[in-house]
Amino acid sequence: MSGQGNADKMKTTVADRISGAVWGQFIGDAFCLGSHWIYDLAEMEQRFPGGPRGFEKPKMGHYHAGKQPGDLTHYGDGALLLLRSLYERSRFDAADFGSRFVSLIESPGYSGYRDHAAKDTLANYRAFRTTHPDQAYSYQDGADDDQPASITRLAPLVARYFSDPDLESIVERATRVCQNNERAIAYNLTHAMILQKLFNGFTLDEAISGAAEYATRLGNGGIEVAGKIAEAITGRHLPVREVTLKFGQACPLEKSFPGALQCALRHSDDVSAALHATVAVGGDNAARAAMIGAWLGASLGIQAIPTRWCEALTAREEIDKGVEWLLRTVQL
Numbered sequence: 001m002s003g004q005g006n007a008d009k010m011k012t013t014v015a016d017r018i019s020g021a022v023w024g025q026f027i028g029d030a031f032c033l034g035s036h037w038i039y040d041l042a043e044m045e046q047r048f049p050g051g052p053r054g055f056e057k058p059k060m061g062h063y064h065a066g067k068q069p070g071d072l073t074h075y076g077d078g079a080l081l082l083l084r085s086l087y088e089r090s091r092f093d094a095a096d097f098g099s100r101f102v103s104l105i106e107s108p109g110y111s112g113y114r115d116h117a118a119k120d121t122l123a124n125y126r127a128f129r130t131t132h133p134d135q136a137y138s139y140q141d142g143a144d145d146d147q148p149a150s151i152t153r154l155a156p157l158v159a160r161y162f163s164d165p166d167l168e169s170i171v172e173r174a175t176r177v178c179q180n181n182e183r184a185i186a187y188n189l190t191h192a193m194i195l196q197k198l199f200n201g202f203t204l205d206e207a208i209s210g211a212a213e214y215a216t217r218l219g220n221g222g223i224e225v226a227g228k229i230a231e232a233i234t235g236r237h238l239p240v241r242e243v244t245l246k247f248g249q250a251c252p253l254e255k256s257f258p259g260a261l262q263c264a265l266r267h268s269d270d271v272s273a274a275l276h277a278t279v280a281v282g283g284d285n286a287a288r289a290a291m292i293g294a295w296l297g298a299s300l301g302i303q304a305i306p307t308r309w310c311e312a313l314t315a316r317e318e319i320d321k322g323v324e325w326l327l328r329t330v331q332l
Helices: 004-013 014-031 039-049 075-090 096-108 116-131 155-163 167-176 182-199 205-220 218-232 240-247 253-267 273-278 286-299 306-312 316-331
Strands: none
Touching: 014 075, 014 155, 014 182, 014 273, 014 306, 014 316, 075 096, 075 253, 075 286, 075 316, 096 116, 096 167, 116 240, 155 167, 155 182, 167 182, 167 286, 182 205, 182 218, 182 253, 182 273, 182 286, 205 218, 205 253, 205 286, 218 240, 218 253, 240 253, 240 273, 253 273, 253 286, 273 286, 306 316
């Protein structure tokens, strides 16, 4: 990093980093709405000559058909629900978030995509209610799922608790609401550690290296995460398309997490270049972009994210309300 880059880093406040992470997470998700889950890159080029520009409207027959530019994917819907639960309860409450999530997913009026994490979480909840109609539910029996349902919503949660000694247990409880899966927990905890270190002023390289060392203490799942981080670091100077295709375009975190990490490292000083690079490789680009947006937003600060992108989000007023609450609540 140049001397000017170091000076810019010093000017980036904790408030800038928290704002950048939360807005970056939501923007990354919405950026990929119309091109999400297109795996055939020839089809991607046919639909979007020269590559997607971001915030495209989903076409008829698409997974998110009916949504408009600026809307969120189902990942973002869950993220907005968690943000709402946080500021309305003034804390993380697994039962509150879980009940909101179940109500959303089982609502006939919900038009978003229901992934495995959502459907299986709902099935587990209903099974418990059938056999224990009068007992309180823990909302810790989510789906046995290792995809990005939870990792794409954690930025505001980590921002709220990044200086709390119970951060790890809070992230684990938040994950188990919809993903009662040890691999998902290992990836989500590592993601949280990257954000925590970025909020504390570490560089992106320092945050990732520190999180990799942390992951090695998480058992077998963490060893896998640390290995994937090492692969992403090794390939940081290669084209994003090449590395993403090597890891795999699909949803599972063993593919999407390191693909996102390599892209963030490759374009560590340019949020726009990073999002354009990952959206163009298709597959689960919305999950990768949500992670990338959170990391680079936390690393570079809100000033690195174009204002027009924030304004393009349909949920911008609620996100702004949530960010303002975070900045009032967190001791900066």
